[in-house]
Amino acid sequence: MVQTQKSQAELLFDAQQRKVRLFRTYVTISWVVLLGLLIYIFSGPIELDTEFIRKNALFIAGGVWQTLFISVVSIIMAIVLALLAALGRLSTFPPIYALSTFYVSMIRGTPLFLQIFFFYLALPQLGIVFPAIWSGILPLGLNYGAYMSETFRAGISSVSKGQREAAAALGMTPLQTMRRVILPQALRFAIPPMGNDFISMTKDSALVSATGFVHEVMWRATRVGRAQFNNLEALIVAAIFYWGMTLILTFFQSRLEARLGRGDR
């Protein structure tokens, strides 16, 4: 009988597991209740023009691809810029260090909204005209690049000096050390905040709609909403699409994080 009995530690562990499971169940139930409440409010007490929603939901949904395209291209640009700025920030060569800090300070010191308008309205005055979608992508990429550079810099600094020394003792060049030893560890450190940045980006891309040339989700919602004075319905539909996108992206982010987490710390 002795071998079937669980040890004190195992019993304690089981009790803890039960507690965690119970907590999760209650959270899920509460979520369902909150969601049900929201759906109830908008189907009873607040009357929505369902006819309008049925007619225009597809039109608004057509902007999802634009939103995602802008976000993906901008985030790729931001990652490249952030990496360069982070390396510049760690450089001991004064002009490179200065260039990096100058860029980050200038971008972080001004509103993203202003930067977007700068590309649409100010640069054309100087004869610099980008295709509409690029005037949205460039400021988003520049802006997020500046913010993400801090994440990258922290990631690179988080790799201990001993790692560089071990690589050097093996005869690795500084470039090999960066590529094989420092960056893989720094990126793993930077992935969770980068995922958050990407999710914010999909939402901040809505700002691009204000210029009126890029037909992403927000632009479409405000267009049909204003035209027929159904702003409430239009914005609720747009909100659902944004929320849905972020939920899907969050799911992929946590998957990626788990994959990269192997062997860490």
Add this chain to the structure above:
Amino acid sequence: MTAIVSVSNLDKYFGHLHVIKNISLDVQPREVVCLIGRSGSGKSTLLRCINFLEEPSHGSIEVDGLRVDSGGRGKEQRQLIHDLRLKTGMVFQEFNLFPHMTVLENVIEGPVIVKNTDRKQAIALAEENLNSVGMLFKKDEYPLRLSGGQKQRVAIARALTMQPRVMLFDEPTSALDPELIGEVLNVMKKVALDGMTMLVVTHEMGFAREVADRVIVMSEGELIEDSKPDELFKNPKDPRTKALIDRYRTGEQ
């Protein structure tokens, strides 16, 4: 017999601090030399100068016929330092395994990336060395899952797989729990018996006594004694050596 490691007139300053004071030292092939001394005596710095992890302020290092002078700059010097590091393997106090690579990946990284060894060949060599340090059974684990002693044994295999002419050990057991020290010292003893030339900075007097061919005592950046372990432990010439040994004796009891 010609020396395999020659340190000539080495000086090292950290700012105004003179930590290595005009040291010259020869090590013969297959010799095991232990460097002992109180912390701050410069023994680790001396060891780290040998593969230029610390750049000497004056003097030169010669390993296996390759001489590197301090003060050199530019591409040529970088190449010399690179070649010097290929001739020396190093084991650190803090192991410094790459946490994002498995044990096997850690060990083949140097040969594959630095020496462009064929991957299959590198794996064969790595597995042989992992086997000899008793760590082959963990080859697909990440360092996170290993004990300190196991990590250090992998680090030794990693250094050996570069096929260096000399192994440098920088306090290899100082970060270990007392019960894990033995397994690492045993592996080091085995490496010594295989004929590797070794320089070992250590506080392990038992190891120095049993395995070393020579024990060098450092104090305040100078070599104060250099003799066979039996002699040194029985009849220390310098009072500072005697004080050091006595301290460990009382520490052991």
